[in-house]
Amino acid sequence: MTRSLVDPQWLPVELRPYLEDLVQRTRAVCGSHLVSVFAVGSIALADYRHGRSDIDVAVVTDPDLPAYAVRELALSVAHPALPCPAAGLELVVYDSDFASHPSGAAGYLLDLNTGPLLSNRASFDATRAPAFWYVIDRSIAYQTGRLLFGSPVRQVIAAPTRHDLLTAILASVREHTDGEGHLADNQVLNGCRSVAFCRTGRWLAKREAAQMIAASQDDFRPLIETALRSFLRPRVAALALPTAEVRTFLVWVRERVEEINT
Known part of the structure; x- marks a missing residue:
């Protein structure tokens, strides 16, 4: 049973105990x-989608969090020390001074990838990372981030500027x-x-976005529908898609993003 998560009913039931433990360990380390x-x-x-999706979590701390605590957190929540379901x-992990201002930089204190289907990797140097992943994640967080603990999302994280966000999408x-x-x-x-996103100005779930594009792009509809069927399968059982068709589609996507970015 969850004890301290904010609005646990919004969370997938399979993840609630794990996220409770994750928050408790984070509180124990960061104080x-x-x-x-x-x-x-x-x-x-x-x-x-259980068995397919990753769990994406952002942590914001005050700027005085000691560096040793950041490394301790990476060890405390890594799989299998905390088994990821x-x-x-x-x-x-971001510090609040960085997170509260729009930025096109990666800007993290810690970027941790861990789990049964991910190679364990902990990065503490944001200058070595491509920034676009983090800019997009902060944009999604500002739009619809689900608070697990602490201050409301929009009080601690700023939306990227339109220029920085479109640059990140293109990257x-x-x-x-x-x-x-x-x-x-x-x-x-x-x-x-x-x-x-370029059409609506909002981040949509992958399936919703795919249905929108398939409905308006007959040439790509079979490819998108196959991708959707594959997305319903576990990650280890994903369907093969024609490489040339995927690349052609992505070239079309890039052209659409470049149009709005000019």
Whole structure:
């Protein structure tokens, strides 16, 4: 039973005990320096799929949190010290001075990837990371972040500027086009979400965005529908998508983002 989560009814039932433990461990390590903990990503967009989605969490602390505590937190919540019930945990820690101002930088104190299907990685140097992931996550957090503990999201985190956000979206599309290690269905669905944002000014769940784009783009509808079917499967059972068709679609996505970014 959850004991301290804010509005646990908004959270997937499979994750509530885990998120309770995560918040408790974060409070134990950060103490009075902890400002907020909130869920972003698929949880914030009400599109979490158990066995497929990661758990995305942002932590905001005051700037006086000691560096040793940041490293202690990485150890305390890493899988399997805290067994992750999802594909993985992606946890980012910001200090409140950085988080409260719009920025196009990565800006984190800690970026932790851990879990059954993720390689354990803890980064403490934000200058070495591509910024776009974090800019997009902070935008989603500002729009619909789900508070788990502490001060309300919009009191502690600022939305990126339109310029910084569109620059980040374009960088994301380029990464999905040219980068390695991405699931093909995720490449397509994230592309749909990027175009949907450019059209609506809001972040939509991947499936909602994909349905919007499929309804208006007959040429890409079969590819998008296959990506949606794949998204319903566990990550380890994702469907293969034609590489050339995925790339053609992402080139189209990039052109749409560039149009609005000019």
